[in-house]
Amino acid sequence: MSTSPPLASGPEGPHALRPSLDTVLDALSEGTRARKGPFPSGGPEAVAARVRAAVGDVLPDQGDPNALHTVVRALTEGSADPADPFCAAHLHCPPLTVAVAADLAVSALNPSMDSWDQAPAASELEGLVTRVLASEVYAQTPRGAGNSAASQAAPAVGHPLRAPRPDALITTGGTESNQLALLLAREAHGAGVRLVHGANAHHSLPRAAWLLGLPEPVVVPAPAGALDPAALDEALTELPGPHLVAATAGTTDAGIIDPLPEIAALCAAHGARLHIDAAYGGALLFSGRYRERLRGLDAADTVTLDLHKLGWQPVAAGLLAVRDPRDLAVLHHRADYLNADDDTEAGLPDLLGRSLRTSRRPDVLKIAVTLKTLGRSGLGRLVEQVCDSAREFAALVHDHPGFELYDRPTLSTVLFRPAHAADDTVAAVRRRLLTDGRAVLGRARIDGRLWLKTTLLNPRTRPDDLAALLKLVEGNTPG
Numbered sequence: 001m002s003t004s005p006p007l008a009s010g011p012e013g014p015h016a017l018r019p020s021l022d023t024v025l026d027a028l029s030e031g032t033r034a035r036k037g038p039f040p041s042g043g044p045e046a047v048a049a050r051v052r053a054a055v056g057d058v059l060p061d062q063g064d065p066n067a068l069h070t071v072v073r074a075l076t077e078g079s080a081d082p083a084d085p086f087c088a089a090h091l092h093c094p095p096l097t098v099a100v101a102a103d104l105a106v107s108a109l110n111p112s113m114d115s116w117d118q119a120p121a122a123s124e125l126e127g128l129v130t131r132v133l134a135s136e137v138y139a140q141t142p143r144g145a146g147n148s149a150a151s152q153a154a155p156a157v158g159h160p161l162r163a164p165r166p167d168a169l170i171t172t173g174g175t176e177s178n179q180l181a182l183l184l185a186r187e188a189h190g191a192g193v194r195l196v197h198g199a200n201a202h203h204s205l206p207r208a209a210w211l212l213g214l215p216e217p218v219v220v221p222a223p224a225g226a227l228d229p230a231a232l233d234e235a236l237t238e239l240p241g242p243h244l245v246a247a248t249a250g251t252t253d254a255g256i257i258d259p260l261p262e263i264a265a266l267c268a269a270h271g272a273r274l275h276i277d278a279a280y281g282g283a284l285l286f287s288g289r290y291r292e293r294l295r296g297l298d299a300a301d302t303v304t305l306d307l308h309k310l311g312w313q314p315v316a317a318g319l320l321a322v323r324d325p326r327d328l329a330v331l332h333h334r335a336d337y338l339n340a341d342d343d344t345e346a347g348l349p350d351l352l353g354r355s356l357r358t359s360r361r362p363d364v365l366k367i368a369v370t371l372k373t374l375g376r377s378g379l380g381r382l383v384e385q386v387c388d389s390a391r392e393f394a395a396l397v398h399d400h401p402g403f404e405l406y407d408r409p410t411l412s413t414v415l416f417r418p419a420h421a422a423d424d425t426v427a428a429v430r431r432r433l434l435t436d437g438r439a440v441l442g443r444a445r446i447d448g449r450l451w452l453k454t455t456l457l458n459p460r461t462r463p464d465d466l467a468a469l470l471k472l473v474e475g476n477t478p479g
Contacts, residue, residue: 006106010062014377017108020068022368027069031076033377038084040077041437047078049408062320080440085458085465086472089442091280091309093457098373099313102366113170114358115338116349123349124360126170128367130319133305134166136285137321138298166307167325167435169354172362174279175204180320181275182208182244186303187241187330189273196220196235197246198227198258200276201203205246224407225256225446229266236270243272249294250281253444253453254406255390255413257281276300279318281411283310286379293410301327310383312365312456328353385459386412393454393466394466402474405453415444415451418477423450438471 006016042049064070069225081087083094111119113126114385179337182205185193195209200222209217218239220231227247236243247258260276267274276297282305284290285297297303300323307317322328332353339350352358371379390409397405397416406415417426424444430452433439443452452473467471 003193009110013108021104024072027072028076031073032081034077035072035081037353037436038081038087039434039437039440040079041435043435050074050077060448068152083460085461086439087471088454088456088458088469089440091306091455091457093309093312095308095314096370096374097311099366099370102369103314106362106365111360111362113351113354113360113367114464115351119351119362122365123351125368126354126362129167129364129371130168130170132371133319134168134321137282137303137305138166138323139285164325166323167319167328168319168321169328171318171320171355172316172361173308174277174304174306175208176203176206176273176356177279177306177318177320178202179208179211180376181246182212182214184322184327184330185244185273185275185357186214188327189244191350193242193244194218194239194272195238195246196232196272198222198248200225200227200251200253200256200258201246201248202252203280209317211286211313213368222258225251225254227258227263229259229262232263233270236266236272241271243267243270244275245272246277247300247374249276249278249284249297250411250451252280253413253446254415255280255409255411255455257293257410258297262296263298264296274300275302275304277304279304279306280309283307283379283383283409284390284411285374287383287387288380298323307367307370310386311367311370311379312382312457312459313370317363317367329354331479340362366393382459386456386461388464389456389459389461390414390454392463393456393470394464395441396470400470400474403470404478406446412456414456415446415450416454418450418473421477425478426450428454429473432476433472437478439469441473 007013009015010246021176040050051074054077055071061316080092082092085187111122113119118121159401169180171180191213192215194215195205196219197205197217198220206217218235220229220235222424232245236245245263247260247263249257249260278294278297281294282297282303284294302323305319305321305323307313307319308315311317335352339348339352344350387409390412394405394409394414397403397414402419403416404419418429427450430441430443435439442455444451444453454469
C-alpha cells in the first residue's frame with residue numbers, strides 16, 4: 001500500500017518539513033555557486049537551454065524524488081541575485097531572513113484571507129498592522145524616537161482629530177494599490193472623475209484609468225523629473241472636474257519626489273482628490289533623517305506603499321493607506337458561504353471588503369514580524385544606509401571624468417552614463433554586462449537621453465563595491 005506525500009501543516013508538519021528545508025538550502029547554495037555572479041550568463045537562449053536540460057520532463061509518468069533539489073538548483077542558477085552588490089537595476093530588494101522565515105510559516109499554515117474561519121489569527125494581525133502603518137502615513141508631525149500608541153494617535157496642535165482612524169489594505173504591490181485608489185475615487189466622485197498625473201508617474205496609473213473606464217487622463221509636465229505645480233494649477237483651473245490628482249513620492253526612473261506640499265495645497269484649493277504613489281519612497285517614514293522629505297503625504301486621500309522595495313520583504317508586500325476608511329465601504333461584497341449576514345451579525349469578522357481578491361495569502365505576517373523585529377529605528381537605519389550608498393556612488397560618478405551624473409539622488413537611485421557616449425553605446429554596455437552575467441544595471445530615458453540606472457537596495461553594499469561597479473562599467477565602455 002503506497003503512502004501519500006507528507007504534509008507541511010498539522011502536528012507532524014514541522015518534522016516532515018525539515019528534510020525538505022535542508023534540500024532547498026543545499027540547492028540554493030549549489031545554484032548560487034554555479035551562477036558565479038549576480039546574473040546567469042549567456043543571454044535568454046543560454047539560460048532557457050540550461051533550465052530545460054536540468055528540469056527535463058516536467059510531468060513524467062513516474063515522479064522524481066530529487067525534483068525539489070533539481071528544480072530549485074536550476075532556478076537559483078538562472079536567477080538574478082538582488083543580494084549581489086552588482087545587481088542594482090530595479091526596485092528588487094534582497095529580502096531579510098526574518099521576513100523569508102515568516103513567509104515559510106505562511107506557506108505551511110496556508111491561511112486564506114477571504115473568510116475569518118480560514119484565518120482567525122491572521123485577520124486580527126492584518127488589522128493591527130494596517131492600522132499602525134496607516135497611522136504612520138497620516139501622522140501630522142515628524143516622529144522622534146518614541147513609538148507609544150498614544151504618540152501615534154495624537155494629532156498635531158492646531159489640527160482637529162480625524163475620525164474615524166485611517167486604515168490600509170494589503171495589496172500585491174503598487175499596481176494593485178494604484179488601481180484601488182482610482183476605484184475608490186471613481187466610487188466617491190463618479191465615473192467622470194478625471195485622473196491628472198505628472199509625466200513622471202508610474203505606468204499603472206493611466207492603465208488603471210483605462211481599466212476602470214475613466215476619461216482619458218491629463219498628463220502634466222514634469223521638468224527635471226518632478227511634477228510642475230504651476231502646470232498642475234493651470235490644468236485644474238481649465239479642465240472641468242471632478243479631478244483626481246496623482247503625485248509621486250519616488251519615481252521609478254530616478255527616485256524623485258514631487259513637491260507634495262504644493263500639490264496638496266492646489267488640490268485643496270481646487271477641491272481635487274489627491275492620491276500619492278509612494279511605492280518607492282514611502283519607507284522614508286521610518287527614517288528620522290529623511291522622513292521630512294515626505295512632508296505633505298498626510299494630505300492625500302490615499303497613499304500607495306510597497307514594502308517589497310525599501311522594506312526588504314519578499315514579494316508581495318504592498319499596501320494602500322486610506323485617510324477616511326469610510327471610503328472602503330464600496331468594496332463590501334456578500335457571498336453567503338464566506339460572510340453570511342447572520343454570521344456577521346453574530347460577530348464573525350467580514351474579510352471580503354478588505355480586497356478585490358478572494359483567496360489571498362496573509363502577506364501581513366512577514367511585514368508584522370519585520371516591523372516588530374527591527375522596529376522603526378532598525379528599518380530607518382536600513383533606509384538611511386541605502387540612501388547614503390546612493391550619495392556615495394553619485395559622488396564617485398561626479399568625480400570621474402569618464403562619466404556624467406544625471407543629478408544628486410533623492411532616494412537610492414543614481415542615473416549616470418559614459419561621458420560623450422551615444423545612446424546606442426549606453427544600451428550596448430548594459431546588455432554586454434547582462435549577457436556576461438557580470439552586472440545588472442537598469443535603464444532610464446530622461447531629457448531625451450538614455451541613462452544607466454543603479455537602484456541601490458542592498459544595505460550591505462560597501463564603498464569598495466561601488467567603486468568596483470563603476471570600474472566594471474568603465475572597462476566595458478568602448479573607446
